[in-house]
Amino acid sequence: MTALLTAAELDAIQRHARADYPSEACGVLLVRAGAPEERRLLPCRNIQDELHARDPARFPRTARTAYYIAHADLIEIGRREGDGFEVKVIYHSHVDAGAYFSETDRRNALVDGTPAYPQATYVVVAVSDGRVAETRAHRFSLEGQDFVEVPLVVDNGAVRAESR
Amino acid sequence: MPVSVYIPTPFRRATANAARVEVDAGDIKELLDSLEGRFEGLRGLLRDAMGQVHHHVNLYVNGEEIGALQGPATRLKDGDEVSIIPALAGGA
Numbered sequence: 001m002t003a004l005l006t007a008a009e010l011d012a013i014q015r016h017a018r019a020d021y022p023s024e025a026c027g028v029l030l031v032r033a034g035a036p037e038e039r040r041l042l043p044c045r046n047i048q049d050e051l052h053a054r055d056p057a058r059f060p061r062t063a064r065t066a067y068y069i070a071h072a073d074l075i076e077i078g079r080r081e082g083d084g085f086e087v088k089v090i091y092h093s094h095v096d097a098g099a100y101f102s103e104t105d106r107r108n109a110l111v112d113g114t115p116a117y118p119q120a121t122y123v124v125v126a127v128s129d130g131r132v133a134e135t136r137a138h139r140f141s142l143e144g145q146d147f148v149e150v151p152l153v154v155d156n157g158a159v160r161a162e163s164r
Numbered sequence: 165m166p167v168s169v170y171i172p173t174p175f176r177r178a179t180a181n182a183a184r185v186e187v188d189a190g191d192i193k194e195l196l197d198s199l200e201g202r203f204e205g206l207r208g209l210l211r212d213a214m215g216q217v218h219h220h221v222n223l224y225v226n227g228e229e230i231g232a233l234q235g236p237a238t239r240l241k242d243g244d245e246v247s248i249i250p251a252l253a254g255g256a
Contacts, residue, residue: 024255048255058219066255071222071229074172074249081173082183094256105254108220112208116174116250 003158004121004137005029005089009041010159014132016043017093017125023049023063025125029089030080039088040080045070066104067092091123099126099136101147109147115140121150121161137161167195167240170247178205187246192223193236195246210248220251 005013009029016025026046032038046067051059059068077087090109094100101122109116118140126133139161141148150161166186171179179185185202189195196217200207211217223230224247230238240246 026252028252048253061255066253068251068253071224071247071249074252075170075247077252078170078172078183078249087173090252092254097256102254102256104256108251108254111174111250116252 003036003155004152004161005123005159006039007154007157007159009039010135012041012043013091013123014125014135017091017127018130018132020046020093021127021130022095024065024067024093024095026067026069026090026092028069028077028087028091028120030077030085031088032084033086038085040085042073042077042080044073047071064095065097087117087120089123090117090120091125093125093127096128097126099124099134101136101138101149105138106147109140122147123152166242167244167246169195169199170245170249172248172250174250175206175209175248178203178209189240191236191240192225192230192238192246195240196236220253222249222251223247224249 016027024046027043030040030042046063047070048063048066048068051068052062101124109122122138125135135152137150137152138147139150153160153162166188169185169187171183171185187195187198189198196210210221217223225233225238226245
């Protein structure tokens with residue numbers, strides 16, 4: 001079974017989450033379809049604070065409790081997808097909270113009731129007091145028509161997400 | 165006046181996987197009408213039942229958000245590039 005993340009990728013994601021504490025960090029892992037060894041981890045810029053400063057009514061949260069990937073990064077993701085990459089992982093961190101998939105996460109991951117990125121696993125890193133407390137993964141289940149947690153298994157330096 | 169429209173991945177299922185389409189439109193509202201007329205599946209993805217662009221959908225003309233321009237009345241000219249970017253967002 002192909003690894004969801006290499007150990008180095010998981011480490012980079014967790015380092016990003018720690019570095020941006022007490023703001024939420026966010027990013028994606030792009031993997032070329034049919035060639036899983038060709039991978040690009042793309043740490044993204046969280047512009048939630050800028051949105052909140054500009055329009056607090058529409059964006060009541062700050063980056064401490066929310067993320068919003070910068071438009072330049074979204075365009076870059078779209079460009080890579082046009083080149084044959086797929087969004088395999090969408091990650092973000094929670095600050096002083098658990099690594100659960102929140103109702104906000106769920107709502108934002110759906111477009112008209114169907115997953116915006118059906119191939120993607122959502123990885124959430126919980127950072128408490130600047131330290132990584134836990135990392136959990138969630139994926140859309142076609143049977144349940146909802147997001148479910150998938151256990152992350154570290155195996156020989158690679159991290160797999162096992163379907164339940 | 166043809167303008168080039170960037171279609172994001174989550175919406176490409178409505179455009180037979182096309183990432184870019186050319187549209188003749190004089191302003192953003194006309195552009196959305198034209199897109200929805202051509203691609204039935206985009207109906208509901210771009211705007212709500214009241215015709216308002218969804219909050220999580222951002223529209224850019226040559227890299228500038230339409231909120232900073234004239235909103236749906238923003239005029240378009242030949243060769244403009246319009247990007248449709250749904251938010252990738254969430255939080256605790």
